[in-house]
Amino acid sequence: MFKKVLIANRGEIALRINRACHELGVATVAIFSDADRGSLHVRHADEAFCVGPGPAVRSYLNVPNIISAALISGCDAIHPGYGFLAENARFAEIAADHGLTFIGPKPSVINAMGDKATAKRLMSEAGIPTTPGSGIVASVEEARAVGERIGYPILLKATAGGGGKGMRAVASPDELPTFYATAQAEAEASFKDGRMYVEKLIVNPRHVEVQVLADDHGGVVHLGERDCSVQKPSHQKLIEEAPAPALDPAVRAKLHDVATTAARAVGYTNAGTLEFLVAGDDVYFMEMNTRIQVEHPVTELIYGVDLVKEQIRVAAGEALGFSQDDLHPHGHAIEVRVNAEDPLNNFAGGAGTLTTVVFPGGPGIRVDTHVYSGATVPPFYDSMIAKIIAVGRTRESAILRMERALGETRIEGVKTTVEFCGELLRDPEFRAGGIGVGWLPAFLARRAQPV
Secondary structure, eight states: OOSEEEEOOOHHHHHHHHHHHHHTTOEEEEEEEGGGTTOHHHHHSSEEEEEESSSGGGTTTOHHHHHHHHHHTTOSEEEOOSSTTTTOHHHHHHHHHTTOEESSSOHHHHHHHHSHHHHHHHHHHTTOOBOSEEEEEOSHHHHHHHHHHHOSSEEEEEEEEETTEEEEEEOSGGGHHHHHHHHHHHHHHHHSOOOEEEEEOOSSOEEEEEEEEEOTTSOEEEEEEEEEEEEOTTSOEEEEEESOTTOOHHHHHHHHHHHHHHHHHTTOOEEEEEEEEEETTEEEEEEEEOSOOTTHHHHHHHHTOOHHHHHHHHHTTOOOSOOGGGOOOOSEEEEEEEESEETTTTTEEOOEEOSEEEOOOSTTEEEEEOOOTTOEEOSSSOSEEEEEEEEESSHHHHHHHHHHHHHHOEEESSOOSHHHHHHHHHOHHHHHOOOOTTHHHHHHHHHHSOO
16 A cells, blocks of 8 residues: 555535545645635645645646656655546646656557547447447548538537536537637647547436446456436536436446446556436447546445545555445435535636535445635636535435535635525435436526516
């Protein structure tokens, strides 16, 4: 097992990794920007180093400073969390070059699966169903040619993308020049990679993902699926749950089988998530995230597996301590992302001081957060400030528990998504289960109509 791990991230995921390390008897080193000096992930680490000013490109993406912090503090491994450098193959290579174990898959796998266009090709070669589309397109003209071949609507996607960034739905050829430019600029700013590819837009599918774990000894398992169909118009997830409700058992089994087949096909190790579009009985591979997911707690709560600890153990060379036959889900879990943004103003983000922070508790409630009363929400990063997760014996009991938890939550100083998510949970269509990714945009449109 490692002696000391540098956590190359911030906020709630950095604190989550810190806790897992300490429970394994591993010392931790946090990094932080000037804007995050007061964050809980800094306070709870054994050591902490400032790696730059607020903007992420000068701090959490500052590879020389991060590697230096790891070496100065005597770390033997780096956990990247999610976002920032988590799916950056070159960062993993640099870490290895300096004798640091990267807690994640091999750089070659990150590179192959992180390039969404390459990942689709590899999956197709392995017999995994994929959405019709293209490889990398170098210009608007090439994208236009693909659109004419596969038909509109299409989806422009950044090959290095994630979290809905660098993605635009295009309804007609006339929209291509503008949307191509904006998606590419967003990808450049977020990932330093403006390469784009094109997919056929499947209208209102469900977004279902499968969690996999694999070790270096041939062990590959899945830990079921999560439904992530409640997405903002920007494609960023807002509510996730496991297992996916109202899913045909045959489709569920197909998703699990395809996910483990795909993981084996690319020689995957550590934790990863395969994302699929589900339309009726059809399942299409969309992308693989070679890291821990924001929504991993819902899987942990129904399977009783600490995914972050397993990441660390696998990276340290240990075999998985269980087989597929040992894994059985119990109950239902649902997660709400608490974002510092105004859902009634196009989810505009906000920054400022949190004058009051009161999170819920009680049976079946978990809160992952790095904020507290008096904490500052910086303007430089993702707007998520907490995740509230509820688990119950049934989906209905989990939803009712979440409603109670949201009612107990009080956050003042910035606008948040707390009340809005409570409204979503009460909607009859959501309660029925099986909604597609177009549900939330349609909900917002209905809500905006005058009574």
